Amino acid sequence: MESAxxxxxxxxxxxxxxxxxxxRRAILLALSAPLxxxxxxxxxxxxxxxxxxxxxxxxxLWQGFSVAAVIIGGFTFLLMIFVIVRFRAKKKDTSLPxxxxxxxxxxIAYTVIPIVVVIGLFAATVVVENKVVANPSPxxxxxxxxxxxxxxxxxxxxxxxxxxxxTQTPTMVMPADEDVRIYLxxxxxxxxxxxxxxxxxRYAQPGLLNVFTFNITKPGLYKGQCAQLCGLYHxxxxxxxxxxxxxxxxxxxxxxxxxxxVVNAVAQNGAIASQISPRVPTNRAQSQGAx
Amino acid sequence: MTDLIERPTTSTPxxxxxxxxxxGHHSDHGDHHGPSGxxxxxxxxxxxxxxxxxxxxxxxxxxxGGAFAEVIRAQLVSPTSTLVTLQQYNQLFTMxxxxxxxxxxxxxxxxxxxxxxVPLQVGAPDMAFPRLNALSYWxxxxxxxxxxxxFFVSGGPAAxxxxxYAPLTSAINAPGAGADLxxxxxxxxxxxxxxxxxxxxxxxxxxxxxxxxLFRMPIFTWNMLVTGILILLAFPVLxxxxxxxxxxxxxxxxxxEVQGGGVPLLWQHIFxxxxxxxxxxxxxPFFGMVTExxxxxxxxxxxxxxxxxxxxxxxxxxxxxxxxxxxFTTGAVLLPFxxxxxxxxxxxxxxKLFNWIGTMWGGKLxxxxxxxxxxxxxxxxxxxxxxxxYLASPPLDFFTHDTYFVIAHFHSVVMxxxxxxFAGIYFWFPxxxxxxxxxxxxxxxxxxxxxxxxxxxxxxYLVGLHGMxxxxxxxxxxxxxxxxxxxxxxxxxxxGISTLLFVVNxxxxxxxxxxxxxxxxxxxxxxxxxxxxPPHHNFxxxxxxxxxxxxxxxxxxxxxxxxxxxxxxxxxxxxxxxEA
Numbered sequence: 001m002e003s004a005x006x007x008x009x010x011x012x013x014x015x016x017x018x019x020x021x022x023x024r025r026a027i028l029l030a031l032s033a034p035l036x037x038x039x040x041x042x043x044x045x046x047x048x049x050x051x052x053x054x055x056x057x058x059x060x061l062w063q064g065f066s067v068a069a070v071i072i073g074g075f076t077f078l079l080m081i082f083v084i085v086r087f088r089a090k091k092k093d094t095s096l097p098x099x100x101x102x103x104x105x106x107x108i109a110y111t112v113i114p115i116v117v118v119i120g121l122f123a124a125t126v127v128v129e130n131k132v133v134a135n136p137s138p139x140x141x142x143x144x145x146x147x148x149x150x151x152x153x154x155x156x157x158x159x160x161x162x163x164x165x166x167t168q169t170p171t172m173v174m175p176a177d178e179d180v181r182i183y184l185x186x187x188x189x190x191x192x193x194x195x196x197x198x199x200x201x202r203y204a205q206p207g208l209l210n211v212f213t214f215n216i217t218k219p220g221l222y223k224g225q226c227a228q229l230c231g232l233y234h235x236x237x238x239x240x241x242x243x244x245x246x247x248x249x250x251x252x253x254x255x256x257x258x259x260x261x262v263v264n265a266v267a268q269n270g271a272i273a274s275q276i277s278p279r280v281p282t283n284r285a286q287s288q289g290a291x
Numbered sequence: 292m293t294d295l296i297e298r299p300t301t302s303t304p305x306x307x308x309x310x311x312x313x314x315g316h317h318s319d320h321g322d323h324h325g326p327s328g329x330x331x332x333x334x335x336x337x338x339x340x341x342x343x344x345x346x347x348x349x350x351x352x353x354x355x356g357g358a359f360a361e362v363i364r365a366q367l368v369s370p371t372s373t374l375v376t377l378q379q380y381n382q383l384f385t386m387x388x389x390x391x392x393x394x395x396x397x398x399x400x401x402x403x404x405x406x407x408x409v410p411l412q413v414g415a416p417d418m419a420f421p422r423l424n425a426l427s428y429w430x431x432x433x434x435x436x437x438x439x440x441x442f443f444v445s446g447g448p449a450a451x452x453x454x455x456y457a458p459l460t461s462a463i464n465a466p467g468a469g470a471d472l473x474x475x476x477x478x479x480x481x482x483x484x485x486x487x488x489x490x491x492x493x494x495x496x497x498x499x500x501x502x503x504x505l506f507r508m509p510i511f512t513w514n515m516l517v518t519g520i521l522i523l524l525a526f527p528v529l530x531x532x533x534x535x536x537x538x539x540x541x542x543x544x545x546x547x548e549v550q551g552g553g554v555p556l557l558w559q560h561i562f563x564x565x566x567x568x569x570x571x572x573x574x575x576p577f578f579g580m581v582t583e584x585x586x587x588x589x590x591x592x593x594x595x596x597x598x599x600x601x602x603x604x605x606x607x608x609x610x611x612x613x614x615x616x617x618x619f620t621t622g623a624v625l626l627p628f629x630x631x632x633x634x635x636x637x638x639x640x641x642x643k644l645f646n647w648i649g650t651m652w653g654g655k656l657x658x659x660x661x662x663x664x665x666x667x668x669x670x671x672x673x674x675x676x677x678x679x680x681y682l683a684s685p686p687l688d689f690f691t692h693d694t695y696f697v698i699a700h701f702h703s704v705v706m707x708x709x710x711x712x713f714a715g716i717y718f719w720f721p722x723x724x725x726x727x728x729x730x731x732x733x734x735x736x737x738x739x740x741x742x743x744x745x746x747x748x749x750x751x752y753l754v755g756l757h758g759m760x761x762x763x764x765x766x767x768x769x770x771x772x773x774x775x776x777x778x779x780x781x782x783x784x785x786x787g788i789s790t791l792l793f794v795v796n797x798x799x800x801x802x803x804x805x806x807x808x809x810x811x812x813x814x815x816x817x818x819x820x821x822x823x824x825p826p827h828h829n830f831x832x833x834x835x836x837x838x839x840x841x842x843x844x845x846x847x848x849x850x851x852x853x854x855x856x857x858x859x860x861x862x863x864x865x866x867x868x869x870e871a
Contacts, residue, residue, distance in 0.1 A: 046756040047690075058686045065681050073677045076644065080670065083648055087589070089655035097655045099850060101592045110645045111598075114638045122631050125684040129626055132686050169768075189459045190555065192620065192693050196758025199690040203621045205556060206458060207549035210622040223768060227693035227760040229452045231459060232377055235764045 042067065048197050051218040051243075054132045055199035061128040062199075068117065132200070135213050138181035140249075142174060146184070146191035146204035146226065149233035160256035166233050171240040175249035176219045184210040192227030195241055201227050216243045336421035337827060341428045342407030343723060346716075348432055349399035353709075355439065356390035357790055359383050364783040367776045370766045380764035381450035382469075386441065388453030389473065393480050394435045396708055397569070400576030401522065402427060402487045404715050405515045407723060409491060411818035412512045414500025414836070416828035419493035427486040434479030441469040449473035452762065454566070455536070457547035457558035462540045471540070474533050481530040484572075488522030491515050500817070502836030506600070509816045509839055510593060513600050514579030517607045521568045521575075524611060529565035532558065556623055563614035571610040574704070575603060577711030578643060581665045584718050585647050586840075587814045588662035589654030595646040596839055602639035602646075609636045619688045626685040633683035640676055644669065659812075660733030664714035667741045668707045674745075675703030678752065696755030699748045706744040706786070713740070713793070720800075721807030725823040729805075732796035739789035747782025750775040815840030 045066035050059040145152040150165025153172045164170030174180045184193055186204035194201035202210050226237035244252060332340060363383050366374045375383065410418055418424045441448025446467030451459040455473070458464060495516045499508070508516075536558070538544040545551025547558045586593045593599060609632055615624040616633045647669050656662070678700040681687045691697060713736070720728050754775040759766065766772055810819040819842045821830050834845035844850075 046753050048756070048758075054686075055690075058690065061684065061686055062681075065684065065687060069677045069680065073673060076648075076673055077670070079648055080666070080673075083651045084656065084666065087651055087654050087656050089590075089657050093655065095655075096847070096850065097590055097653055099592055100653060101594060101596060103594075103649070106649070107595050107598050107642070111638065111642055114641045115635075118631075118634045118637055121680070121684065122627075122634055125630055125634075125686065126627055128686045129630075129684075132689065133626070189464060190456050192760070194693065194758075194760060196690065201620055201689055201692055205621065205623075207555060208621075208623060212622070223758070225760060225768070228456070229381070229459065229762045231451075231464060232381070234381070234762060235377060235766070238768055 048199060050197070050199040051216055051220070051222070052198050052200070053215040053217060054128075055197075056217075057128045057131050058199045061124055064124055065121065068121065072117065133212070135181065135211060136179050138213060139178040140175055141181045141183065142172065143183045144172070144185070144193060144204070145187055146193065146230075146237075147187035148189065148231050149226070149237040151237075151239045155253060158253055158257050159260045160253050161260070164239070166236040166238075169238045169240055171221075171242050172224075173242045173244060173249065173252055174214070174216065175246040176216050176243045178246055179213050179215050181211060181213050184212070189230045190228050191230045191237070193224070194227035195222055195224040197222045198241075203228055219243045219245055336417070336425045338406050338410050338418045338421065338424060339723070339825065339829075341424050342403055342405075344428050345398055345403035345406055345431065346723075348435065349395050349403050352390050352394040352435060353399070354790060356387050356395055357787060359387035359390065360783055361787050363387060364780040366764065367766075368773075368780050370770045370773055372765065375764070377764045378447070378450060381452075381762070382441075382448050384762055385449050385452050385473075386438070389438060389449070389476075391705070392453055392569075392573070393477060394431075394438060396573045396705060396712075397484065398431055398480070399712055400580075400708075400715075401484070401491070401515065401518050401572060402431065404580065404719065405491060405511075405518075405576060406487070408719065408816075408818060409494055409512055409515050410498065411722075411821070411825060411829055412509045412816045413495060413498055413503055414817045414830060414833050415494060415498035416830070418490045419498055420490050423486050424490050427483045427490065430479050430483035430486070434476045434483060437472050437479060438476035441472045444468040444472065454562055455558075456562075457536070457539075457555040458549070460536055460540070460558075461548055471537070474537050474540075478530055478533050481526050481533070484522050485526050485530070488519040488526070491519035492523070495519070500833050500836060502841075503817075506597065507836055507839050507841075509579075510582040510596070510599055510603075511576070511579035511816075514575040514582075514603055517603050518572050518575045521572050521607050521610065525565045525568035525572065528561055529569075532561035532565070535561075556618075556621060559618050559621065560614070563617045566617065567614040568607075568610045570704075571606055573708060575606070577668065577708045577715070578603070580715040580718070581647065581668050581711050582643075583814075583816065584661050584665040584714050585650050587718075587812050588657045588659055588665075589651045590657075590813075591650055591654045592815075592838075592840060592843075593646065594649030594652070595642070598642055599646050602642040605639040606636060609639070616683055616688070619685045620692045630683055630685055634680065637676065637680055637683075644673060644676075659717070660728070660730055660737055661714050661717040661812075663734065663737045663741075664710045664717060667737060667744075668711040668714060671703055671707035671710060671741070671744055674748070675700055675707055678703065691755060693760050694755035695751045695759045695761060698761050699751030699755060702751065703744075703748045706740075706748065710737075710740060710744070713737070716793075718812070719818075721811050722818055722823050722825070725804075725807050726800055727805040727807050727811065728800050729796050732792055732799060736789045736792040736796065739785050739792065743782045743785025743789055745782070747779050747786060750778040750782075754779075810842065810846070813843070813846065815843045817841060820845070 042063045043066075044059075045063060047059060047062045048055075050056040141156045143152075143154045143156060145154075147165075150163070151170050151172070153162040153170065155161070162170045162172060182193075184202055184204050185208075186206045188206060190206070191204040192201050193204055198214060198216070200212075200214075202212055204210065220243055222241045222243070224239045224241055226234055230237065326334060332344060335341065362375065363380070366372045366380060406418065406424065410416065438448075444467065446469055448469040449455070449460075449465065449472070451465055451470070460470060495508070495512060505513075535544065535546045539546050539548060539553070543551075545553040547553050547555050549555065582593055582599060613629055613633045613636065615629040618624050619626060619629070658666075678696070682691060682697065682700060717728055717733055720726070754772050757769075757772060757775075759769065759772050759776075807823045809821065809823055811823075812819075817830075817833060817836075818825070820832075820834055834841045838844055
């Protein structure tokens with residue numbers, strides 16, 4: 001639209017055909033702007049594209065914020081540089097510049113425009129946020145328990161479990177293209193469940209159950225680690241996430257169930273439980289548990 | 292306003308100008324009011340002595356905290372570095388954050404420079420409660436020593452981060468005296484801050500010189516008033532939380548521990564209910580300093596004075612309702628409310644930014660070190676502000692929270708504040724000491740500090756987006772983070788060298804002093820109407836106060852009147868009746 005204004009308003013003799021053509025070009029440009037903004041032509045601005053459904057939404061929100069940041073920040077920086085270059089004092093010029101203090105319309109403009117921008121950013125935030133925190137009814141569930149300094153993954157309705165700490169990085173296995181609900185707890189202090197490629201993290205907190213859903217669209221092995229300081233070995237509290245196509249996932253969990261005797265599973269879980277038992281929270285949220 | 296308090300120190304301009312202040316008190320300020328030398332520094336209740344005590348102590352703390360940072364950055368040069376152990380690393384970043392936030396940035400601004408400047412800027416002989424002021428300083432010094440003493444107890448200092456998230460701070464998870472010293476230090480400095488806040492508010496409301504209405508106060512004084520109010524609203528909450536934490540550790544109160552029915556999350560609410568206003572308690576004084584400095588070196592009044600005041604008030608009001616944006620990833624807070632409140636803070640902050648640019652617009656800019664530092668502040672704060680907007684959006688916070696993106700964000704902010712601090716030092720050092728700081732060393736310091744800050748922070752944003760969490764002593768699983776970390780370390784080194792240049796500058800300026808005179812910058816506020824350094828009770832005379840820059844009006848009687856805001860120069864104002 002803006003590019004059309006000088007052309008159509010130009011007093012120069014422009015033939016009607018050319019005028020129409022330039023107007024059409026301008027309308028095309030205006031229409032394609034949101035497409036360009038929404039499309040994949042935008043740079044990543046440093047972030048990961050996201051391998052989950054909501055991670056992709058988050059990534060697009062990131063791109064939108066970045067476009068706004070580049071435009072507004074760039075404008076402000078250029079303005080500053082212009083002012084610094086243009087209004088340097090000349091040598092030996094001791095006269096005073098014009099003493100101006102107020103420009104009410106200008107001040108209103110740079111109050112109202114940011115408010116409009118902020119409301120726009122907030123609206124986009126709410127749309128994406130509602131998708132990210134939604135918990136559709138899941139096709140699979142995983143209990144994740146963080147403890148100093150490792151992770152335990154158990155599968156409700158299965159005997160399968162994965163446990164590991166610091167040097168033996170545990171791997172959480174989950175199916176692709178399914179809504180997988182994560183029940184996140186902490187056995188002791190606050191930890192952070194953080195998988196960078198999922199564009200998501202959440203605290204694991206003692207006495208508090210956190211529930212969220214992933215739908216990973218791209219199978220693979222992803223690195224994760226504790227993001228919230230949890231004591232001595234915080235730096236080494238790693239885990240992996242292996243996302244398998246759902247048939248392979250079913251095969252994996254059946255295999256795990258078969259090779260895990262009940263006694264062994266109980267013993268393993270018991271060992272972990274006894275290791276962390278002095279600080280295992282026993283409140284309501286924890287006992288609502290696996291459902 | 293209504294506070295026409297008669298004081299012997301106040302007189303009309305006909306009876307005396309700056310020059311006879313100079314004659315009377317320049318050489319012997321303070322000595323006839325008490326002891327001299329060390330004893331003076333130990334026993335004084337003079338706001339200027341206390342202000343310098345605060346400033347020097349806080350800069351020493353900055354050097355200590357900076358040294359911790361250099362060790363941290365040296366450790367992170369390699370993914371598997373063994374320069375320090377894991378536990379030492381946790382202690383170092385805990386003490387780095389604690390020293391910088393609790394003992395440097397805040398005390399420097401709201402107790403150091405503010406102590407020195409607010410009474411001078413409002414034309415008062417001292418703070419409202421001089422002894423309380425002295426108590427503030429001694430509590431602060433004691434608290435600072437208590438914090439640093441952590442290194443000398445068995446088990447070392449606290450290692451749970453400067454935010455001390457429960458239950459990592461419990462007696463089981465953090466045994467030893469280090470954690471208790473951390474709690475004690477925060478209580479002592481917390482009370483110190485509260486008393487400073489009381490003193491600032493009382494001084495500004497009750498000790499203003501005749502003619503200084505609220506809307507003729509310098510912006511720095513305005514910001515200190517708002518900072519004082521925020522301190523009174525926020526700091527008692529932190530102190531209460533610390534008492535609860537101490538009781539949890541020693542008396543089994545189970546306030547923050549799940550077993551026994553406590554709620555660990557409560558600590559985060561209490562901490563951030565203090566912590567986010569605290570961000571503005573830290574920032575507003577520096578906003579104020581920069582707002583004093585940019586007009587002087589643009590040779591113009593501040594653009595949009597009243598807008599600036601309302602922006603400060605708006606920031607303060609909003610800052611009380613945004614604390615849970617630090618807790619988006621807890622999954623236990625109302626996301627949209629804290630998101631919109633946080634986003635809205637961008638609006639008044641943007642107003643300030645455009646007002647600074649508007650002040651420079653059409654001016655005749657002189658790039659002294661103070662001005663360069665102020666511009667460096669604005670530029671760096673812009674980066675920190677824009678990246679802060681991302682973090683106000685919960686979905687974006689979900690993947691940047693607790694990563695180096697956040698570290699880079701708030702280091703952009705606090706490094707901007709540090710530049711603001713040095714802008715203030717370069718600007719008011721002549722007033723405090725009667726000597727100029729050397730401009731050559733100053734400019735070298737500025738460029739190292741400014742470039743170092745960007746080299747330090749910008750790679751941090753990227754490595755954070757690549758998934759590097761904060762507080763990692765080692766990162767053996769992700770060697771690809773190494774290059775960006777090395778750039779950050781180079782930046783930190785440059786910042787460290789810039790601090791050394793400042794120390795050199797102070798020494799050079801004392802060895803070969805350049806006499807400053809009363810008003811070396813042709814500046815605005817009342818502090819420039821008295822000698823450098825000012826006499827014991829600050830003023831022997833005051834100019835008429837008809838705008839927010841009375842000294843400038845006094846020195847430029849021929850300047851044309853301004854359209855808005857009671858901006859008549861002194862000559863025109865002399866005929867006008869005094870507003871009561």
